[in-house]
Amino acid sequence: MKFGILVNEGPFQHQASDSAYLFAKAALEKGHEIYRVFFYYDGVNNANKLSEPQADDRDLVKLWSALAEEYKVDLVVCVAAALRRGIKDDILAPGFRISGLGQLIESGIQADRQITFGD
Amino acid sequence: MKFGILVNEGPFQHQASDSAYLFAKAALEKGHEIYRVFFYYDGVNNANKLSEPQADDRDLVKLWSALAEEYKVDLVVCVAAALRRGIKDDILAPGFRISGLGQLIESGIQADRQITFGD
Amino acid sequence: MEEEWDEGGPEVVKRFMYVNRKAPYGTVYALEMLEKVLIAAAFEQDVHVVFMDDGVYQLKKEQETKAINMKNFSPTFRALEGYDVEKLYVEKESLEARGLTVDDLVVPVEVLSSEELKGLMDKQEVILTA
Amino acid sequence: MEEEWDEGGPEVVKRFMYVNRKAPYGTVYALEMLEKVLIAAAFEQDVHVVFMDDGVYQLKKEQETKAINMKNFSPTFRALEGYDVEKLYVEKESLEARGLTVDDLVVPVEVLSSEELKGLMDKQEVILTA
Amino acid sequence: MLLHTVNKSPFERNSLESCLRVAEDGAGVLLIEDGVYAAMDNTQVSDLIKKRMGNVKFYVLGPDVDARGLGNQSMIDGVESVDYAGFVDLVEKHSATQAWV
Amino acid sequence: MLLHTVNKSPFERNSLESCLRVAEDGAGVLLIEDGVYAAMDNTQVSDLIKKRMGNVKFYVLGPDVDARGLGNQSMIDGVESVDYAGFVDLVEKHSATQAWV
Numbered sequence: 204m205k206f207g208i209l210v211n212e213g214p215f216q217h218q219a220s221d222s223a224y225l226f227a228k229a230a231l232e233k234g235h236e237i238y239r240v241f242f243y244y245d246g247v248n249n250a251n252k253l254s255e256p257q258a259d260d261r262d263l264v265k266l267w268s269a270l271a272e273e274y275k276v277d278l279v280v281c282v283a284a285a286l287r288r289g290i291k292d293d294i295l296a297p298g299f300r301i302s303g304l305g306q307l308i309e310s311g312i313q314a315d316r317q318i319t320f321g322d
Numbered sequence: 323m324k325f326g327i328l329v330n331e332g333p334f335q336h337q338a339s340d341s342a343y344l345f346a347k348a349a350l351e352k353g354h355e356i357y358r359v360f361f362y363y364d365g366v367n368n369a370n371k372l373s374e375p376q377a378d379d380r381d382l383v384k385l386w387s388a389l390a391e392e393y394k395v396d397l398v399v400c401v402a403a404a405l406r407r408g409i410k411d412d413i414l415a416p417g418f419r420i421s422g423l424g425q426l427i428e429s430g431i432q433a434d435r436q437i438t439f440g441d
Numbered sequence: 442m443e444e445e446w447d448e449g450g451p452e453v454v455k456r457f458m459y460v461n462r463k464a465p466y467g468t469v470y471a472l473e474m475l476e477k478v479l480i481a482a483a484f485e486q487d488v489h490v491v492f493m494d495d496g497v498y499q500l501k502k503e504q505e506t507k508a509i510n511m512k513n514f515s516p517t518f519r520a521l522e523g524y525d526v527e528k529l530y531v532e533k534e535s536l537e538a539r540g541l542t543v544d545d546l547v548v549p550v551e552v553l554s555s556e557e558l559k560g561l562m563d564k565q566e567v568i569l570t571a
Numbered sequence: 572m573e574e575e576w577d578e579g580g581p582e583v584v585k586r587f588m589y590v591n592r593k594a595p596y597g598t599v600y601a602l603e604m605l606e607k608v609l610i611a612a613a614f615e616q617d618v619h620v621v622f623m624d625d626g627v628y629q630l631k632k633e634q635e636t637k638a639i640n641m642k643n644f645s646p647t648f649r650a651l652e653g654y655d656v657e658k659l660y661v662e663k664e665s666l667e668a669r670g671l672t673v674d675d676l677v678v679p680v681e682v683l684s685s686e687e688l689k690g691l692m693d694k695q696e697v698i699l700t701a
Numbered sequence: 702m703l704l705h706t707v708n709k710s711p712f713e714r715n716s717l718e719s720c721l722r723v724a725e726d727g728a729g730v731l732l733i734e735d736g737v738y739a740a741m742d743n744t745q746v747s748d749l750i751k752k753r754m755g756n757v758k759f760y761v762l763g764p765d766v767d768a769r770g771l772g773n774q775s776m777i778d779g780v781e782s783v784d785y786a787g788f789v790d791l792v793e794k795h796s797a798t799q800a801w802v
Numbered sequence: 803m804l805l806h807t808v809n810k811s812p813f814e815r816n817s818l819e820s821c822l823r824v825a826e827d828g829a830g831v832l833l834i835e836d837g838v839y840a841a842m843d844n845t846q847v848s849d850l851i852k853k854r855m856g857n858v859k860f861y862v863l864g865p866d867v868d869a870r871g872l873g874n875q876s877m878i879d880g881v882e883s884v885d886y887a888g889f890v891d892l893v894e895k896h897s898a899t900q901a902w903v
Contacts, residue, residue, distance in 0.1 A: 204894050206890075206893070209569065211571055211903065212335075213364065213407070214406075214407075215363075215364070215406055215407060215599045216331075216363060216364045216598060216599050217597070217598055217599070218596055218597050218598070218639075218641075218809070218835045218836075219809070219835075219903070221639060221640060221641060222639075222809070222834060222835060224640075225639065225640060225865075225886050226886060226889060226890065228886070229885075229886035229887050229889065229890050230890045232887075233887060233890055235890065235894075243473065243477075244334075244335060244469065244470070244473055244571070245332065245334070245335045245364070248367070248407065248408075251407070251408035252408070253408030253409070253410050253412075253413070254405075254406060254407060254408035255405045255406065255408070256405075256406050257402075257406070257642075259642060260406075260641075260642045261640045261641060261642070264408075283476065284473065286373075286374045286375075287333075287334055287373060287374065287375050287376070287379075288332070288333075288334060288367065288370070288373060289367075289370035289371070289372030289373035289374070289383075289413065290372070291372050293372075294372070294408065294413065303480075304476060304477060304480045305480055305483070305484065307477065307480070308457075308477075308480050308481050308484045308486065309484070311455065311457060311481075311486075311566075311567035311569075312453050312455055312484070312486070312567075313453075316893050316894065316898065316899060317567045317568075317569075317898075317899070318807075318893055318899045318901065319568075319569060319570055319571070319899075319901035319903060320809075320901065320903070321570070321571055321809075321901060321903030322903055323793050325789075325792070328699065330701055330802065334469045335468060335469050336467070336468055336469070337466055337467050337468070337509075337511075337708070337734045337735075338708070338734075338802070340509060340510060340511060341509075341708070341733060341734060343510075344509065344510060344764075344785050345785060345788060345789065347785070348784075348785035348786050348788065348789050349789045351786075352786055352789055354789065354793075362603065362607075363599065363600070363603055363701070376512075378512055379511075379512045380510045380511060380512070402606065403603065422610075423606060423607060423610045424610055424613070424614065426607065426610070427587075427607075427610050427611050427614045427616065428614070430585065430587060430611075430616075430696075430697035430699075431583050431585055431614070431616070431697075432583075435792050435793065435797065435798060436697045436698075436699075436797075436798070437706075437792055437798045437800065438698075438699060438700055438701070438798075438800040438802060439708075439800065439802070440700070440701055440708075440800060440802030441802055460900065462820065462902075463713075464710050464713075464735045464738065464769070465768075465769065466734070466735075466765075466768050466769065467708065467709075467710070467734045467735030468735075493820065493824075494712065494713065494816060494820050495710050495712055495713055495735070495738070498738070498769060498770075501769060501770035501771070502770055503770040503772060503773060504767075504768060504769060504770040505767040505768060505770070505772060506767075506768040508763070508764035508767060508768070508784070509764045509765060509767075509768045511768065513768075515770070532824075534823070537745075538712065538744065538745040538746075539712070539738070539741075539744050539745070540741065540742070540743035540744045540745075555823045555824050558824050559824050559825070559826045560826075562804060562824060562826075562900065563803065563804055563826050563829075563897075565804075565898055565900075566897075566898055567898065568804075568898055568899065568900040568901075570900060570901050570902065570903055571903060590799065592719065592801075593814075594811050594814075594836045594839065594870070595869075595870065596835070596836075596866075596869050596870065597809065597810075597811070597835045597836030598836075623719065623723075624715060624719050624813065624814065625811050625813055625814055625836070625839070628839070628870060628871075631870060631871035631872070632871050633871040633873060633874060634868075634869060634870060634871040635868040635869060635871070635873060636868075636869040638864070638865035638868060638869070638885070639865045639866060639868075639869045641869065643869075645871070662723075664722070667846075668813065668845065668846040668847075669813070669839070669842075669845050669846070670842065670843070670844035670845045670846075685722045685723050688723050689723050689724070689725045690725075692703060692723060692725075692799065693702065693703055693725050693728075693796075695703075695797055695799075696796075696797055697797065698703075698797055698798065698799040698800075700799060700800050700801065700802055701802060712816065713815055713816055714814055714815055714816075715813060715814055715815075
């Protein structure tokens with residue numbers, strides 16, 4: 204089955220992004236496909252490669268990048284939300300790309316199930 | 323009177339930073355002193371100079387920088403919170419400086435009133 | 442956006458529901474949700490917009506945001522019709538709990554009881570909340 | 572941090588109160604609040620830490636965070652004593668509403684009714700919440 | 702006496718309720734941001750404030766009321782509207798401020 | 803039939819209450835993150851779930867329960883615990899998912 208995932212919050216402040224990551228990983232490990240993970244609102248902060256969590260804590264930005272590499276997951280950051288929040292190509296972590304909100308709607312259309320993680 | 327201000331949320335997602343800015347401005351216009359504005363949690367995102375809001379919307383990062391310049395307000399971004407969230411010197415807006423959490427406690431000690439704006 | 446049309450293709454039409462449960466201005470969710478509604482309309486999807494809980498406050502008339510320095514986005518609701526977004530629903534219970542009536546709202550809406558809303562939600566294929 | 576000691580000076584002692592009202596892990600507030608408590612202690616301030624509403628859940632024993640991939644910070648509460656942070660208060664009403672007793676908590680605390688908490692809060696000079 | 706600020710909708714969260722549980726007689730409560738909805742009369746939650754009216758002093762931030770289109774709605778009797786300058790005065794005249802964020 | 807996910811504490815917010823107001827008989831409700839507190843028995847809000855038990859199917863995300871130290875607390879009878887793989891299965895077997903964020 205093809206899943207589409209929407210992430211509305213950044214790493215740290217809320218658990219939303221952690222939950223989304225663990226859901227995506229579990230789906231992939233079960234042999235499902237993730238059609239796309241779309242990052243909206245503060246969710247765009249998941250793509251900030253300057254992020255440096257404490258050594259004994261998880262590093263969500265790196266975890267998303269690794270997931271993208273291992274499973275070829277399409278990680279899309281909303282361009283409008285990203286501009287406002289200062290997430291630009293210069294600081295974009297590997298595996299993420301910046302694109303329009305239409306990519307979220309397309310995910311809703313193409314995926315068999317679309318699920319939201321937010322505040 | 324000397325006020326200390328703590329900002330716990332970034333621009334956009336919550337109104338907290340808007341309210342804090344308008345409070346600070348009103349206090350300064352009444353002749354009070356702002357001892358320090360301390361940015362903690364996602365509040366550190368107020369210091370991201372890459373932020374580009376829509377043309378017809380307010381630009382909080384620039385507003386804070388302008389306030390710092392006009393009234394010599396000390397804008398301090400928490401180093402630990404900023405590291406996690408990828409707010410580094412390279413992308414720090416004018417008027418902000420990165421320092422330790424001790425600066426918040428010092429603000430609580432030195433200011434006559436300490437007030438929090440958050441989620 | 443043209444390449445998106447090519448990829449996604451507007452020929453598939455799904456029932457999209459947007460559920461608005463947050464008050465305006467205190468958080469950004471209301472504003473950015475509107476952007477998502479407009480895009481879905483541009484993709485010619487079957488768009489349903491529900492306002493319940495504090496989301497009904499998004500539609501309150503006479504919003505004046507000048508003194509809080511924020512952009513007043515309530516006129517956008519009046520523009521929805523021009524994008525063929527006409528299925529706007531307000532939950533009766535939420536409206537009543539807040540002492541409001543449809544006369545307090547900036548756009549015409551269909552008022553549904555929670556009981557009626559149940560059936561409508563259950564038919565949706567994509568539900569986006571914030 | 573040495574330059575901060577020089578500027579601020581630990582010779583002024585104020586009553587600081589930290590009010591914890593959020594559950595752990597769902598949001599980061601609990602974790603980063605602990606950092607603020609430790610720093611205030613390092614500045615030798617008179618630190619009071621209150622747990623009320625869902626904040627009492629921060630102290631729940633037996634937290635096992637491995638499966639959600641997050642750092643278990645509950646051991647830090649046991650370290651507070653070593654930093655001379657000993658004034659920990661839990662609101663009785665919040666504890667009871669959640670079906671918990673002091674035996675469920677990782678550290679010894681003083682249980683106060685909301686009525687008793689009122690008086691304590693009113694004496695504080697700096698109150699930090701999140 | 703403390704000043705309490707409440708910025709959350711009383712319909713969505715328990716902040717105002719918790720605030721009033723520990724607010725002493727004589728304290729001030731300032732409603733800001735989405736907290737201002739609590740000041741409106743004839744809602745399901747109006748009683749939260751009415752029950753403490755007289756022993757707690759209630760204020761509401763006018764700019765946040767206007768932003769939400771509530772400028773012409775009837776407010777609970779006895780709630781005083783202030784602007785940002787008035788907000789500053791309130792923080793100054795109370796011994797400390799507790800934000801129910 | 804829909805799957806509803808609720809990630810907010812029932813003590814702090816109205817999300818679960820609103821969810822249950824519009825959840826059809828036969829729907830699934832999965833409690834995740836701070837939403838898991840609603841699944842605990844003997845609390846002031848346990849009745850929210852007990853009242854719909856039998857016509858709505860309740861699930862709770864085990865990893866979130868354990869993280870919060872609730873692994874040995876008594877859960878409301880009839881709430882089923884799932885792991886992340888079970889979460890994926892639930893999304894798959896319901897027609898669509900509504901997140902009460």
